[in-house]
Amino acid sequence: MESLISAGTIVFYLTDLNTYVWDATTGLQLAFDRTPLPQFLQDQQAGDFAAMLSEVRQYPDQACVYTNDLGLSYIAALWTGEGEQRLFAVGPFLTHMPEFSMLAAVTNKEQNKQIVLEAFFRGLKLMGNSKIHGMASIVYQIGGIRQISLHFADVRQAHVKSGARQGLSLQEAFYQPDPEHAGLIELRYKMEKQMMHAVELGDMTKLKASFLRSRDLFDFSERYPGRPLRAVKNGLIVLNTILRISAERGKVPPFFLHHLSEKFAIEIERLESLDQHQKLVEHMCLEYCSLVRQYTLAGYSALIQKAVGYMEVHLGQRFELEGLARYCEVHPAHLSRQFKKETGRTLTDFLNGLRIREAKMLLRLDRSLIEEIAAKLGYEDPAYFARVFKKHEGMTPLQYRNAADAEGN
Numbered sequence: 302m303e304s305l306i307s308a309g310t311i312v313f314y315l316t317d318l319n320t321y322v323w324d325a326t327t328g329l330q331l332a333f334d335r336t337p338l339p340q341f342l343q344d345q346q347a348g349d350f351a352a353m354l355s356e357v358r359q360y361p362d363q364a365c366v367y368t369n370d371l372g373l374s375y376i377a378a379l380w381t382g383e384g385e386q387r388l389f390a391v392g393p394f395l396t397h398m399p400e401f402s403m404l405a406a407v408t409n410k411e412q413n414k415q416i417v418l419e420a421f422f423r424g425l426k427l428m429g430n431s432k433i434h435g436m437a438s439i440v441y442q443i444g445g446i447r448q449i450s451l452h453f454a455d456v457r458q459a460h461v462k463s464g465a466r467q468g469l470s471l472q473e474a475f476y477q478p479d480p481e482h483a484g485l486i487e488l489r490y491k492m493e494k495q496m497m498h499a500v501e502l503g504d505m506t507k508l509k510a511s512f513l514r515s516r517d518l519f520d521f522s523e524r525y526p527g528r529p530l531r532a533v534k535n536g537l538i539v540l541n542t543i544l545r546i547s548a549e550r551g552k553v554p555p556f557f558l559h560h561l562s563e564k565f566a567i568e569i570e571r572l573e574s575l576d577q578h579q580k581l582v583e584h585m586c587l588e589y590c591s592l593v594r595q596y597t598l599a600g601y602s603a604l605i606q607k608a609v610g611y612m613e614v615h616l617g618q619r620f621e622l623e624g625l626a627r628y629c630e631v632h633p634a635h636l637s638r639q640f641k642k643e644t645g646r647t648l649t650d651f652l653n654g655l656r657i658r659e660a661k662m663l664l665r666l667d668r669s670l671i672e673e674i675a676a677k678l679g680y681e682d683p684a685y686f687a688r689v690f691k692k693h694e695g696m697t698p699l700q701y702r703n704a705a706d707a708e709g710n
Contacts, residue, residue, distance in 0.1 A: 364437035500547035503593035556613035
């Protein structure tokens with residue numbers, strides 16, 4: 302077992318993935334965790350390990366790439382030693398971006414679990430076939446991996462001792478500013494701050510002006526020579542993060558930030574050509590700015606911000622004014638008056654706005670029946686849901702879904 306622990310440590314540092322040794326009799330014998338699995342998935346992981354062990358026993362001369370029904374993938378191989386057979390596995394990782402809306406079924410629509418699960422998925426590595434093949438070669442050879450002795454030959458020390466050292470060391474040279482790129486880096490940060498400030502204020506005019514001056518500043522193609530699309534996607538990921546942070550500073554509730562950020566994360570990974578890049582950049586900038594203009598809580602009292610936060614978390618539950626008032630520690634009548642005074646809308650109308658925005662996202666991404674979506678959002682009567690939706694959007698939920706499908710095609 303000692304040799305297996307030593308080899309497992311090496312594989313963990315090489316792959317930077319969770320590394321496990323599992324036995325059908327005693328269960329998990331060794332675990333190095335980079336990304337800890339949520340507690341509510343651990344029973345399923347034990348079942349995955351059993352399935353993997355069965356696979357590698359059936360094909361002992363191959364490494365196994367195993368993917369479960371959540372889209373979590375592992376690389377596994379059979380380790381035979383000390384008269385026993387054990388599973389050696391690394392993972393989970395992803396082979397494609399998941400549809401986060403589909404994870405609701407796994408968590409039984411419990412919002413706290415869904416938040417934990419989505420955060421877990423976002424922390425996983427996304428790997429292509431070449432990398433998987435390389436890691437599989439390492440995992441398959443687990444039985445032959447061993448720690449070796451090291452001999453250090455540091456020429457810097459030799460130069461110091463001999464007095465022959467000239468010029469900068471490699472480390473010193475690395476941290477010297479590069480005159481060629483210093484100006485570009487300074488300009489990039491300056492324009493980034495201007496864009497963030499414009500989004501924070503919900504100022505469309507200022508954002509468009511900043512955007513026109515910074516079109517090419519988030520081009521990281523030099524980091525991925527020969528892979529321009531990957532470079533473009535990385536730049537868009539940076540931009541998505543910048544815009545989300547800016548909107549958060551503009552006091553947009555986390556509920557809206559989360560869904561818009563996830564929407565663009567999926568769109569970025571689905572980008573298939575460089576021609577779509579500029580259009581997506583403009584779309585992201587304008588949508589985040591619109592989000593601030595429409596849903597900012599800046600200027601609202603702490604009471605109203607607390608009430609809105611409660612409604613966001615309990616969208617799928619029946620609304621009760623008394624329960625909300627108890628949570629906010631005020632009288633129901635006072636809460637209703639103050640909410641209308643500050644927002645210009647009644648609590649019910651505001652809540653319907655939150656629910657319809659969520660419904661639009663579900664209609665685009667979730668193929669559930671419209672009746673099921675209505676129930677998920679707290680509408681007991683699908684007909685009433687349809688009326689409220691049409692009042693807000695000018696079309697029925699079915700018409701909206703069909704239009705979204707047509708636009709996607």
